[in-house]
Amino acid sequence: MLRIDPSEVEFTAIRAQGAGGQNVNKVSNAVHLRFDVAASSLPEAVKARLLAHGDQRISEQGVIVIKAQTSRSLEQNKADALARLQALVNAAAHVPKARKATRPTLASKQRRLAGKASRSQIKQGRGRVSGSE
Numbered sequence: 001m002l003r004i005d006p007s008e009v010e011f012t013a014i015r016a017q018g019a020g021g022q023n024v025n026k027v028s029n030a031v032h033l034r035f036d037v038a039a040s041s042l043p044e045a046v047k048a049r050l051l052a053h054g055d056q057r058i059s060e061q062g063v064i065v066i067k068a069q070t071s072r073s074l075e076q077n078k079a080d081a082l083a084r085l086q087a088l089v090n091a092a093a094h095v096p097k098a099r100k101a102t103r104p105t106l107a108s109k110q111r112r113l114a115g116k117a118s119r120s121q122i123k124q125g126r127g128r129v130s131g132s133e
Contacts, residue, residue, distance in 0.1 A: 016069040030069035033081035
């Protein structure tokens with residue numbers, strides 16, 4: 001698991017949105033976290049996967065912006081934003097397994113065709129009955 005260097009993360013305190021009474025207009029408890037992927041000390045492969053992720057939090061300049069405002073405490077919002085950034089980096093650090101192309105076995109082909117034939121017989125049995133009159 002990769003650790004993010006705290007010196008590479010920039011925090012900005014902002015006013016939180018939403019309900020909160022008069023206090024929400026006075027206190028800057030929400031946090032904007034900014035993390036420049038290109039300038040970070042992450043391995044190049046992880047940087048490439050992060051930038052190719054297509055997440056809306058990653059800007060065109062390669063800066064991850066995370067807004068945390070769930071808590072009324074500035075420190076808790078900072079910790080929440082750091083945890084979300086860490087989760088994003090951990091997801092990018094995971095290398096997906098390469099898919100190996102396989103071909104269906106002869107038995108699976110025969111089972112598929114047998115199923116199609118039996119379904120065809122069921123549907124043919126639903127047709128109009130020609131009775132002798």
